[in-house]
Amino acid sequence: MSAHFGRVLVIGGGAMGTGIAARLSAAGIETVVLVRRPEAAATTRDEISRRVEHLVELDAASPESVRAATVLVGEAPGPFALAVESIAEDMPAKRLALALAESLVSDDGIVATNTSSLRLADLAEGLTRPELFAGWHWFNPAELVPLVEVTGGPRTAPETLERLAALSRAVGKEPITLRRDHAGFVANRLQYALLREAYALVEEGVCGVADVDRAVVAGLGARWAAIGPFASMDAAGLDVHEAVAAQLFPQLSRSTEVPALLREARRSGATGMKGGRGLLGDYPPGAAREIATRRDTVLALLAEDRREAEQ
Template sequence: MTNQTSRIAVIGAGTMGAGIAGVFASHGYAVALYSRSAATLALARAGFDPAWAGRIDTICVLDEALSGASVVSENVAEDPALKRDLFARMESLVPADCLLTTNTSSVPIGSIAAGMAAPERLVGMHWFNPPAVMPLIEIVRGPDTTDAVVAATQALCASLGKESIVVNTDIPGFVINRLQYAMLREALHLVEHGIASIADVDRAVETTLAPRWSSAGPLRLMDLAGLDTVAKVSAVLMSALSQADGVPPLVSRLNAEGALGTKAGRGFYDWTEKETRAAKADRDETVQLLNARRAR
């Protein structure tokens, strides 16, 4: 199966679906991008690069979008019942060798596959935003996912120039979100208890942790520090870290106030449209520079 002979059905045309469709199209794949909403498809089309836009058909009929698909990339809302019903329907509408992937970031793969006749066909293929920029995809095994399906997904990621990691157990948050939210919990603990300001917590990460982690992951860095030192610090620190559960109080309060981040003009910070564009551009440029350095 080559890029030129494969047909990718991208189900859901929101921010992630449209971005994923663009990645496939830019690598030579023919893409059917599906949404029930013509308005959503029109918005997605407006963001397509003319260099590859001709490889994407935008379609409002699910059966038509799935016809002859060799890969399905599902990107609908994070609603377990919606995803479960969708895959139960889709598996009979695609060829038997079609690779079925879900871009869920939170719903267990096993829960989504529960309504399928052949749950072993489903695999998590978790992209990160923006799909065209972020270099890695998480491949998540469900309880029944076969080795062959995982291997096919790894090959698909490689064909897109993406690195991948395999998550061998179907746990909430997989790997990257678990790491991210563990740190977020401690960051919010420091802010909520007046230990450091929002800006200073961010500055600590941006100036120290992030540059170090861009050169080596946390476990590699601990080897560099010395595991005898890690043991001594762990004995003092681990029990002192936040073990709070549930939604952090500050996040709950901001949500109640409608302060949802850049989309609302206010979250932890106040945002103008210009500041939002600049922050996103800076994020993407930083990731691209790091990607270039890793490729050397």
């Protein structure tokens, strides 16, 4: 796959910025990544290369289409056809990054944000061309998870959303375009609705955290990788679905608090795999990498399966 699109600027070389850059450069897009600190340049470059090589190893990109990304510190000469910011989730910092992005794109260039939770209407304040501003929400690992959510702010032109969705498809992503700016977009709301119930089940002593993960990996997730929740209900029969919904919906958690289990884990200093201890217990050195490798292998297999199904 080698996609045709103008130069793309990615602002921020963290987990998501490097993943986005890897996906774009693997698809042949001329990609520049802008980082703040000189000492970040080499690690960012290495991380993007690692991710691209991994895509090639997994057969999720062909070596011929790869166009190595450039990493620059502090400044990036424009113009760009698209500039996407993927820096820390902080409103003032993102507004500055978006103003910079707007100054570096061509007159019809798109300015995008990878925000997970900030309102596009607030982020767009101060932009001179809000019709060319959009949300472009990727999922970690960005180079491998097919979904991207494309979202407009109150003044985004429909054509901007169409162009961003078209680019997403051209680099091998599967975009959904939201009808309006909505906190958490679609996938995170679904994920957090499921997590709220998962915490409730564990806190009520119905099952353990590992059981929840097994129920999703061996049950719901396995099925949802093939057909989504609505298709699953169509398959089950809407009469059955209606009867179960009438029974279960009143019993599901409606908590609006951060779950006690999560608060306790945080109070005890747990940060998840990056710190060696999380909700599922301890992660010995190397365990996180092993889990990521398994996840990436499955993601690549699923993506290949979907590509074949589409042909």
